[in-house]
Amino acid sequence: MIQTEGLTKRFTKSKKEAPITAVDGLTLNVAEGEVFGFLGPNGAGKTTTVRMLTSLIAPSEGRAFVDKLQVGKDDQKIRERVGILTETPGMYERLSAERNLTIFARLYGVKDVNGQVEKYLRMLGLWERRFDEVGSFSKGMRQKLAIARALLHEPRIVFLDEPTSGLDPEAAKLVRDFIEELKTAGRTIFICTHNLDEADRLCDRIGIFKTRLITVDSPENLREKLFGRKVVFHLQAMLPGLAERVRGLPAVKDVQVVDSRLLVSLEDPEAQNPGIVRALVEAGAGVQFVGELRHSLEDIYLEMIRQEEAQS
Amino acid sequence: MTERIRTIIGKEWSEVFKNRMVLFTVLFMPLLFTALPLIMLGTMSGAVGADAGDMTDMPAQFARACVGLSSGECMQIYLLNEFMLLFMMMPLIIPITIAAYSVVGEKTTRSLEPLLATPITTEELLAGKGLAAVIPGVLATLLCFGLFVALLPLVGVGERIFAYITGPTWLLAVLVAGPLMAVAAVNFALIVSSRVNDPRVAEQLSTVIIVPLLAVLFGSLAGIIVLNVTNMLIGIAIMVVADVALIYVGARLFQREVILTRWK
Numbered sequence: 001m002i003q004t005e006g007l008t009k010r011f012t013k014s015k016k017e018a019p020i021t022a023v024d025g026l027t028l029n030v031a032e033g034e035v036f037g038f039l040g041p042n043g044a045g046k047t048t049t050v051r052m053l054t055s056l057i058a059p060s061e062g063r064a065f066v067d068k069l070q071v072g073k074d075d076q077k078i079r080e081r082v083g084i085l086t087e088t089p090g091m092y093e094r095l096s097a098e099r100n101l102t103i104f105a106r107l108y109g110v111k112d113v114n115g116q117v118e119k120y121l122r123m124l125g126l127w128e129r130r131f132d133e134v135g136s137f138s139k140g141m142r143q144k145l146a147i148a149r150a151l152l153h154e155p156r157i158v159f160l161d162e163p164t165s166g167l168d169p170e171a172a173k174l175v176r177d178f179i180e181e182l183k184t185a186g187r188t189i190f191i192c193t194h195n196l197d198e199a200d201r202l203c204d205r206i207g208i209f210k211t212r213l214i215t216v217d218s219p220e221n222l223r224e225k226l227f228g229r230k231v232v233f234h235l236q237a238m239l240p241g242l243a244e245r246v247r248g249l250p251a252v253k254d255v256q257v258v259d260s261r262l263l264v265s266l267e268d269p270e271a272q273n274p275g276i277v278r279a280l281v282e283a284g285a286g287v288q289f290v291g292e293l294r295h296s297l298e299d300i301y302l303e304m305i306r307q308e309e310a311q312s
Numbered sequence: 313m314t315e316r317i318r319t320i321i322g323k324e325w326s327e328v329f330k331n332r333m334v335l336f337t338v339l340f341m342p343l344l345f346t347a348l349p350l351i352m353l354g355t356m357s358g359a360v361g362a363d364a365g366d367m368t369d370m371p372a373q374f375a376r377a378c379v380g381l382s383s384g385e386c387m388q389i390y391l392l393n394e395f396m397l398l399f400m401m402m403p404l405i406i407p408i409t410i411a412a413y414s415v416v417g418e419k420t421t422r423s424l425e426p427l428l429a430t431p432i433t434t435e436e437l438l439a440g441k442g443l444a445a446v447i448p449g450v451l452a453t454l455l456c457f458g459l460f461v462a463l464l465p466l467v468g469v470g471e472r473i474f475a476y477i478t479g480p481t482w483l484l485a486v487l488v489a490g491p492l493m494a495v496a497a498v499n500f501a502l503i504v505s506s507r508v509n510d511p512r513v514a515e516q517l518s519t520v521i522i523v524p525l526l527a528v529l530f531g532s533l534a535g536i537i538v539l540n541v542t543n544m545l546i547g548i549a550i551m552v553v554a555d556v557a558l559i560y561v562g563a564r565l566f567q568r569e570v571i572l573t574r575w576k
Binding site for chain 1: 327
């Protein structure tokens with residue numbers, strides 16, 4: 001649905017200064033119906049990428065295709081087919097929520113303007129406030145209205161730039177739930193976010209990006225690639241020599257002791273856990289419970305960024 | 313006119329006319345500009361007889377153009393011509409107020425990026441914003457001119473003065489030159505608005521477009537420029553060229569990418 005080949009964007013402030021590279025050789029493939037998370041620090045070039053993919057700005061080099069349409073050649077058609085929630089979604093403050101949506105529905109050439117406006121106002125819980133000026137709306141309500149605006153023309157591809165930024169937990173959850181609904185409806189969603197927990201929950205794959213693409217994979221695969229699979233054995237007490245005994249077992253790659261817990265790195269925990277539990281019980285250890293150690297996406301993200309910085 | 317242009321016009325009007333200051337400008341200024349010449353004519357027709365007035369006070373070029381008129385009528389026409397410039401200024405002031413805020417206003421409220429992300433073309437966007445600014449100004453001017461003409465008999469204006477006001481010089485000024493100047497002013501204001509980041513700067517810079525008209529006003533007062541049909545046609549020709557140039561330059565200078573990426 002979205003393909004980029006060596007997509008690059010440079011900005012020139014003045015003729016005297018050297019151009020600044022915001023996006024460097026981005027090559028990416030986002031499949032239809034996929035929720036793709038685009039993660040990176042502030043100033044990494046995420047918004048610039050979204051602007052290029054939505055035909056708001058032109059690439060300096062490389063090519064990008066959105067729904068088989070080429071950025072730079074089919075810009076108007078691309079804008080017809082994609083929906084975008086911009087990082088700072090401005091509204092016409094003096095106009096009502098309904099009027100705001102009606103304007104955009106007409107600009108997108110929606111046939112049933114009133115029907116679509118009503119559908120999304122109801123869906124996002126704004127129907128009762130439809131005649132109120134947007135200037136009186138809370139940040140959460142504005143964000144919901146901006147999401148509705150991005151979806152009025154039923155785009156197959158939706159770009160969401162920081163969709164829950166600055167929202168209170170309740171509003172953020174509502175937006176996330178709505179994105180889940182969009183995902184279920186089979187839309188292709190490209191999310192730029194700083195909220196790693198959100199990306200972990202929503203995204204099929206994530207790309208970690210800092211001017212250039214550092215890595216792309218599913219959150220699970222990234223965890224495995226970076227940290228391997230680890231199992232935590234909670235014991236009643238740590239007996240002397242227990243760690244060494246476990247380390248000597250076949251297929252155990254590494255063992256760490258943290259208080260009364262054993263952190264064991266394994267290739268295939270599902271197959272190997274019963275043997276380890278047996279060995280621990282035989283050695284006299286009281287096994288309280290066993291669980292997989294799941295590194296957060298934050299750990300992955302920070303590790304990737306650290307590695308990238310070390311390389312550069 | 314496309315649906316998108318109509319939508320932009322409707323959007324601009326919904327926003328603009330919710331602003332009481334703009335509404336005041338649109339309503340009050342034209343009424344003031346209409347009342348002033350009527351008051352002057354009313355006062356003069358009571359105080360000045362057909363042969364009253366001193367032609368020697370008038371610029372020689374204008375006096376030569378007053379052949380066949382009494383000195384009183386000539387004096388009235390001379391003063392009326394200065395008010396004709398007010399009617400030409402009327403369709404400029406209102407659109408400048410609207411157009412100057414048009415793009416920079418969208419920048420400050422951050423609504424420009426979602427707007428540019430729609431399939432609207434630059435030409436449609438500029439046409440919508442331009443027409444939204446020009447139409448109220450031109451309509452207000454035409455309505456006020458109609459009111460002015462309708463009220464002329466009530467202020468004791470003679471037939472020859474009435475004929476002069478409803479004659480080709482005034483009609484060309486109000487119906488053709490004024491709207492053409494409005495188009496130029498709006499395009500100039502849109503260019504300024506798309507290149508600055510502060511609405512106040514946009515409005516101040518946009519008012520520069522009034523300077524040529526003020527030059528005509530002072531030229532007319534000094535007798536350097538006589539407002540007759542020939543000069544009006546020359547002015548109209550210049551305005552047509554200026555309009556085409558400003559529309560072309562405006563469309564070329566409206567670079568979506570620069571506007572989005574340089575705006576902080």
